[in-house]
């Protein structure tokens with residue numbers, strides 16, 4: 001592998017991706033990694049030091065551990081002054097094409113790295129590692145049906161079969177047919193050991209009359225952990241907890257030099273006596289590699305290319321205090337939107353698209369009579385990192401067809417609006 005030492009450069013991940021795209025495995029490690037730790041990493045062929053020598057953390061300049069310079073590894077230094085010597089190169093090109101040329105030269109001429117990084121090899125390696133880590137013990141996984149947890153499930157099923165216990169909690173705020181598809185794919189097709197918990201009523205009861213968005217989020221998060229904990233306690237002899245932690249989770253929140261972009265969220269919050277050893281087989285994968293891994297493992301495209309979906313689910317799209325009629329209106333209109341986006345070929349083009357139902361009504365006419373019903377708001381946005389977003393300029397005929405279907409097929413709705421707001425000022429979700 002090629003090791004990139006992290007001196008806080010934003011393009012570390014870009015370089016890591018480029019190297020992997022050239023078929024060579026690469027990992028980003030802390031700038032001050034010890035020679036001992038470095039030599040324990042498997043098959044290190046070369047090191048890239050990326051970032052200035054005078055970078056600061058909390059006002060204190062940082063530097064690499066100089067002991068690694070004389071350990072015999074080929075080193076490519078980028079914007080970093082090194083003592084000149086054999087095996088050491090400095091500087092950085094201007095364009096991406098030049099970058100690739102320099103990288104290729106470094107990887108294949110200087111380091112003589114092998115091109116053996118591909119999903120098939122990754123899966124084979126992970127299966128061996130999982131088997132070694134877990135032995136004949138049992139592993140628990142909270143399987144939401146999202147891309148990361150689904151790929152972890154498929155990988156673990158392949159590695160240890162029924163030793164994996166998946167728990168799918170339906171909090172009643174899932175999209176239409178979502179829990180059903182988790183059962184179909186994992187229980188029926190992959191023969192997984194799947195515990196399905198229908199906690200819909202329980203969540204809806206807890207959320208009754210709660211209108212404040214933050215309070216809703218807190219209740220959903222806390223209740224989720226409670227339900228999961230109850231299920232975990234019913235199961236005997238579990239030693240491990242699998243998690244769909246992926247590389248950006250680590251790179252964005254775990255390195256010494258990175259500004260915290262978002263905190264790393266996972267099934268934390270379990271009580272002390274329920275602490276498990278973690279199994280995190282996707283730890284080193286970028287999101288698109290996770291998808292490629294899912295496809296290689298035979299997961300359906302719909303699951304692998306699923307758009308991001310917030311933990312609190314439709315709960316933050318049924319605005320204010322959740323009611324069953326409005327929740328159904330969100331679920332049905334969202335299903336129509338997804339169907340029509342697929343027909344129009346927008347499902348792979350638009351990053352995130354969904355509907356919202358607010359807690360106010362407007363006047364309309366239905367069947368020649370006055371109606372007083374809810375509006376449905378459509379939101380469709382594009383983004384790279386969810387920190388900023390622009391709206392998708394959907395063709396009128398597509399919007400009109402969706403509007404027509406929502407007005408005809410969704411009960412309690414008499415108006416459809418399209419949200420034109422970018423982020424900022426608006427956030428992507430309404431709550």
Ligand code: XMP
Nearest residue numbers: 308309310311312352386423427428429430
């Ligand atoms: P906002 O609304 O903050 O959303 O612009 C940015 C992205 O994050 C998703 N989102 C969440 N994801 N748990 C999640 O896993 C959450 O509580 C949550 N809230 C928002 C949102 O769908 C968008 O993609």
